[in-house]
Amino acid sequence: MKIRKLKFADLIIFQDDNYIIINKPPHVSTLDDRHDPINIKLLAKDYLESTQVNHRIDKETSGVLVIAKHAEAYRHFSILLEDRKVEKTYHAISWGRHNFEEMLIEAPIEIKGNGRVVVSSRGKYSATKAKTLKIYNNNTLIECKPITGKKHQIRIHLASGDAPIINDELYGGAPIYLSSLKKKYKPKDELEERSLMDRFALHAKEIKFVSLDGKEIHVEAEYPKDFDRVIKQLDKWG
Numbered sequence: 001m002k003i004r005k006l007k008f009a010d011l012i013i014f015q016d017d018n019y020i021i022i023n024k025p026p027h028v029s030t031l032d033d034r035h036d037p038i039n040i041k042l043l044a045k046d047y048l049e050s051t052q053v054n055h056r057i058d059k060e061t062s063g064v065l066v067i068a069k070h071a072e073a074y075r076h077f078s079i080l081l082e083d084r085k086v087e088k089t090y091h092a093i094s095w096g097r098h099n100f101e102e103m104l105i106e107a108p109i110e111i112k113g114n115g116r117v118v119v120s121s122r123g124k125y126s127a128t129k130a131k132t133l134k135i136y137n138n139n140t141l142i143e144c145k146p147i148t149g150k151k152h153q154i155r156i157h158l159a160s161g162d163a164p165i166i167n168d169e170l171y172g173g174a175p176i177y178l179s180s181l182k183k184k185y186k187p188k189d190e191l192e193e194r195s196l197m198d199r200f201a202l203h204a205k206e207i208k209f210v211s212l213d214g215k216e217i218h219v220e221a222e223y224p225k226d227f228d229r230v231i232k233q234l235d236k237w238g
Contacts, residue, residue: 094158
């Protein structure tokens, strides 16, 4: 799906009278971005003027994003977030072999002036639950459930546990190449080999919350093509 030809309706995976939930593609900002005129906030407004984006995920992160259709729905979801009553589930592909059994990562996060975050005793309390889904030769598919919602939280928490996300070079995650998985593989025409992904491997997989009418909303977002491609290569060669 080319970013310039994005159609908001094609992103919708759930909709009722109160909320629209989309599967956000990677490389698209949630809110205003001075470097790109295309963002989810504007696309949603074009689709329905009264919409408000309820939370945000990083530009490179794909997956579930909740958008309120009206002010009351926005307020309701915001209160749920403050009370930590929204259950978010992310999938990440990390470097290394890790057996996390419902591990609770509690590491305070401090935001630096350059936008990068670090684990620091001067930072704010942050917590993430991590669970191993599948272990490969040199990589691990990890389920992450953030209890708090700090900037880059999952990325820095996994990195602090020696499990940096692939291609997340900001936090020590190296790119992943087919040649590192498939023995004797060489790129065609001896061209410089490219990473299997051009962004860090983090996907917002599921979200659960109780809506205005008291009904539980539980929505799951499929992997985008790039994330799915890496999983398939790991299943085959990793």
